Amino acid sequence: MQHLDLQVIEGAxxxxxxxxxxxxxxxxATFGSSPRAPGAMLVARQDGEHLGSLSGGCVEEDFLERLRQEEFDEPVQQVRYGGQGSEPNASRVRLPCGGRLExxxxxxEPSVATLTxxxxxxxxxxxxxxxxxxxxLDGRGATFVLAEASGPAIVWKEGVIGVRIGPALRLIIAGISPVSEACASFASTLGFEVIVCDPxxxxxxxxxVPGVELQAVMPSTFIASGGCHAATAVVALTHDxxxxxxxxxxxxxxxxxxxxVMGSKRNSQARAERLRRSGGLTEAEIARIKMPIGLGLGSKTPAEIALAVMADIxxxxxGRAQDVL
Structure with a gap:
């Protein structure tokens, strides 16, 4: 399964x-109990066919009905769900717990400019x-500018809205094991691009595992050849x-x-020493590695360990702290 943003744009x-x-x-923007984060996308046709999501379902249903009624006839519009229904472009739909979605x-149009x-x-x-x-916002047509390495999903300027687009989430799994298979399955369902490397x-x-790319190479070789970008997670799950x-x-x-990397606390301490001594890693580099990997869920089975790994990723x-629900 592809990352949801890729599904949206490829469908478009x-x-x-x-x-x-x-x-x-x-x-x-979202306020209160709005399920999707800023930057989430949906593409739709006037007949109701659509890909992606904006909320848990009620917003999509209302939007598609209004689309069929030809309410969205401007090149660019801002629409609000929740809040005060008397506001311009506000919808009659109310979100739970006073939430608001913009x-x-x-x-x-199906033109060369749109395709480009x-x-x-x-x-x-x-x-x-x-x-x-x-x-x-006046419909003159969107343009692209190279973004910083990190930044907000949405940038507000006078008369212009900036939407950040970055590489789709990728998971590189180093080595095949029962935990690897479960992790690949979870990650694929979550919309990650999943690449498993094992020589x-x-x-x-x-x-x-359906939808997962399998590379017959050492994971280190794939990573060193440029397999990672800033939206990549790398996990090693073999005990080898x-x-x-x-x-x-x-x-x-x-x-x-x-x-x-997977392993007990004792094995993780031994690995840190090996990486320091034989791998030449600095303390700062070792500190980047989650070992033991995953959230402390008391996991025992491969599926439970994979769940803890993906939950932590x-x-x-x-950007959530480990002790914040």
């Missing part, structure tokens, strides 16, 4: 190539560098130091936002 490209007019919706709605714009977005999601897409033919022979340690040595030299990606 497919429909635009078929001559469909599209509406691209982006979450601008959307940017762009009408895209969507191709840039697609390449950015598959690439290594982030862009900010500046959308003038052992016997290990690869029994591996079968020949695979795990080398992967960690290469991973700390990248921009990966999460690096972790999502926590770090969301």
């Amino acid at each position: 490209l497919r429909w635009a190539n078929l001559g469909h007019r599209l509406w691209l919706c982006t979450v601008l 959307l940017l709605v762009e009408r895209l 714009h969507l191709e840039v977005m697609h390449a950015t999601l598959l690439g290594r560098r982030a862009l900010t897409r500046y959308v003038p 052992r033919e016997e290990a690869r022979r029994g591996f079968a 130091p020949r695979i795990d340690d080398l992967a960690m040595i290469e991973a700390v030299r990248t921009q990966a936002f999460y690096i972790g 999502v926590r770090v990606h969301r």
Whole structure:
């Protein structure tokens, strides 16, 4: 399964190539109990076909009904769900717990300009560098500017809204094990691009997780060749130091936002010493590695360990402290 943003943009490209007019919706801001984060996207056709999501379902249902009624006829509109229904462009839909959701709605004609714009977005999601897409509210057409390494999802300027687009979330799994298979399955369901690296033919022979890319190389080789970008997590889950340690040595030299390796506290202490002594890693580099990996859920089975790993990756990606629910 692809990252949700990739599904949205690839669907938009497919429909635009078929001559469909599209509406691209982006979450601008959320207040209270709004499920999706700023930057989340949905693309829709006037017949109700759509990809992506904006909330838990009620917003999508209302938006698609209003779209069928031809309410969104401007090139660019801001729409609010929740809050006071008397406000301009406010919807009658109320979100739970007083939540509020603000959307940017762009009408895209099936033109060469639209196809080019969507191709840039697609390449950015598959690439290594982030862009900010500046959308003038007067409908003059969006432009792209290279974004900083990190920054807010939405930038507000007078008459213009900037939407940050970055590489799709990627998970590199170093080595195949029962935990690796469960982790790959969870990550794929969560919308990560999942790449599993293992040079052992016997290990690869029994591996079968739909939608996961399998590379017959040492994980360290794949990582060193440029397999990581800033939206990448790297996990080593084999208990084999020949695979795990080398992967960690290469991973700390990248921009990966999460690096972790499986093992008990005692094994992790021994690994840290090996990485320090034989791998030449500094204390700062060792500190980047989550070992033991994952949240402390008391996990025992491969699936439970994989759950703890993916939960911790999502926590770090969301910028949440470990002791905050």
